[in-house]
Amino acid sequence: xxxxxxxxxxxxxxxxxxxxxxxxxxxxxxxxxxxxxxxxxxxxxxxxxxxxxxxxxxxxxxxxxxxxxxxxxxxxxxxxxxxxxxxxxxxxxxxxxxxxxxxxxxxxxxxxxxxxxxxxxxxxxxxxxxxxxxxxxxxxxxxxxxxxxxxxxxxxxxxxxxxxxxxxxxxxxxxxxxxxxxxxxxxxxxxxxxxxxxxxxxxxxxxxxxxxxxxxxxxxxxxxxxxxxxxxxxxxxxxxxxxxxxxxxxxxxxxxxxxxxxxxxxxxxxxxxxxxxxxxxxxxxxxxxxxxxxxxxxxxxxxxxxxxxxxxxxxxxxxxxxxxxxxxxxxxxxxxxxxxxxxxxxxxxxxxxxxxxxxxxxxxxx
Numbered sequence: 592x593x594x595x596x597x598x599x600x601x602x603x604x605x606x607x608x609x610x611x612x613x614x615x616x617x618x619x620x621x622x623x624x625x626x627x628x629x630x631x632x633x634x635x636x637x638x639x640x641x642x643x644x645x646x647x648x649x650x651x652x653x654x655x656x657x658x659x660x661x662x663x664x665x666x667x668x669x670x671x672x673x674x675x676x677x678x679x680x681x682x683x684x685x686x687x688x689x690x691x692x693x694x695x696x697x698x699x700x701x702x703x704x705x706x707x708x709x710x711x712x713x714x715x716x717x718x719x720x721x722x723x724x725x726x727x728x729x730x731x732x733x734x735x736x737x738x739x740x741x742x743x744x745x746x747x748x749x750x751x752x753x754x755x756x757x758x759x760x761x762x763x764x765x766x767x768x769x770x771x772x773x774x775x776x777x778x779x780x781x782x783x784x785x786x787x788x789x790x791x792x793x794x795x796x797x798x799x800x801x802x803x804x805x806x807x808x809x810x811x812x813x814x815x816x817x818x819x820x821x822x823x824x825x826x827x828x829x830x831x832x833x834x835x836x837x838x839x840x841x842x843x844x845x846x847x848x849x850x851x852x853x854x855x856x857x858x859x860x861x862x863x864x865x866x867x868x869x870x871x872x873x874x875x876x877x878x879x880x881x882x883x884x885x886x887x888x889x890x891x892x893x894x895x896x897x898x899x900x901x902x903x904x905x906x907x908x909x910x911x912x913x914x915x916x917x918x919x920x921x922x923x924x925x926x927x928x929x930x931x932x933x934x935x936x937x938x939x940x941x942x943x944x945x946x947x948x949x950x951x952x953x954x955x956x957x
Contacts, residue, residue: 629678738751743870777823843864860908
């Protein structure tokens with residue numbers, strides 16, 4: 592049987608990488624779509640040897656773009672997290688790092704036209720409903736990828752891409768504090784369950800007997816920690832109203848500790864959740880930032896209360912730092928309510944062409 596060819600762009604967005612597809616080039620029903628993405632990425636093998644994945648959760652991500660059906664937005668961004676080895680596809684979360692590449696990819700695909708100087712693209716995250724404004728550099732009416740902006744954990748430098756996130760409180764659960772509490776005791780560990788851009792379970796590193804400064808390799812080798820963390824994540828997921836999260840990457844898990852450098856706000860380790868993130872997810876950085884602003888959470892003993900708005904937060908991760916600019920306002924219930932978040936990251940187009948999948952999986956578009 593003839594293989595099926597599907598056009599794609601391979602792009603790095605922030606510290607993630609993966610194929611960007613035009614949604615019209617893929618099957619409509621999600622069951623068939625999941626099988627197509629598993630085949631395209633090569634899920635089921637630790638090296639993704641039979642696909643274009645990179646053998647790590649940050650390189651088996653997929654962005655699917657279309658002209659938006661929402662009156663506010665220009666582009667609809669539908670995200671899929673493909674597992675490295677388990678042939679699973681999770682359509683529940685979104686990904687902020689991959690979102691960095693959405694505006695550029697949409698221009699490259701002809702879904703939106705570039706303007707002279709810079710192009711503002713309004714993006715709707717289909718998975719969560721978040722509204723994001725992306726500003727990409729287009730000095731001659733085409734995307735410019737070269738520049739001086741550097742990201743810790745990404746080699747070289749590139750042109751800046753600014754993202755401004757709105758309406759991300761309660762992104763999946765409908766509530767900023769899904770359990771109704773700023774702290775819950777789950778299996779003997781205090782956690783804060785926050786849903787801001789990404790639902791997360793956040794705990795203090797020292798409650799696990801950790802410093803919070805461990806390397807990615809040290810954490811990934813700590814099987815006892817991962818076992819305990821997963822038990823807490825699943826139990827907290829039920830408390831958050833998310834049901835059985837055994838096969839879902841959400842809620843994500845994060846550890847926090849006092850910063851190692853005086854100019855930083857907090858030190859964090861973020862989990863995907865079955866492996867340590869090499870740096871820090873954009874959505875996760877916003878959720879952890881929101882946690883630092885809300886009085887009474889697990890970060891209270893680490894971070895002083897914010898006064899002015901906006902506030903710039905410096906989050907330490909295994910390979911450096913990430914800055915998040917948070918807008919917040921006073922709130923009768925929570926004391927402080929995080930409203931929006933802004934980040935500056937970079938993207939790069941790596942390749943374009945067609946990826947081939949076995950015809951028996953999907954012979955043609957229905």
